[in-house]
Amino acid sequence: MSKSTRATLALSKAGVSFETVTYDYDPDADRIGLQAAEAIGAAPSIVLKTLMAEVDGKPVCVVLPSDEEVSMKKLASAFKGKSANMMKPAQAEKTTGFVVGGISPFGQKKQVPTVFEEQALAHALVYMNGGQRGLQVKLAPQDAIKAANGFAASVIA
Incomplete structure (x- = not known):
């Protein structure tokens, strides 16, 4: 497995300090983020999942703890929109250039x-x-927000 991806290159370019951790990905896992947390031996609250959604028809990225669910109402509000919905997997892959299960907020x-x-x-x-x-x-997390040019808000259900 390559530890050099568009995501890690983007973090390096942003001057962000990070470590890479590999694990055995289970394509049959019900919840990918929870499977990752278990595989690396970390609490689900600090293993964040990356989801792609749309707010008023425009693509957005949302990063939240793997044991939580996103509130569409709060997500729309965070982006000052009226409505939000999850992006279909094929569209998420096309938008990000990453495969589902490997989508990063970086790069x-x-x-x-x-x-x-x-x-x-x-x-x-x-x-x-x-x-x-x-x-x-x-x-x-502050470095992650900076590297993704993002912001923090309450978006969990």
Whole structure:
């Protein structure tokens, strides 16, 4: 497995300090983020999942703890929109250039507005997808927000 992906290159280019962590990705897992947390031995609250959604028809990225669900109402509000819905997997892959299970908020083909669940800021370090299945990056949440040119808001249900 390559530890050099568009996501890790984007983090390096942004001058962000991070570590890579690999694990055995299970394509049959019901919840990919929870499977990643278990595989790397980390609490689900610090292993963040990356979801692609649309707010008023425009693509957005949302990053939240793997054991939480996104509130579409709060997501729309975070982007000052009226409605939000999850992006279909094929569209998420086309938009980001990553495969589902390997979507990262960093190094996307076309960078879209990104929101991080504000609870992530309570932790010194968090894990996020590193741009391919079975690869996580460990970094400070403030650095992640900076690297993704994102912002923090309450988006969980």
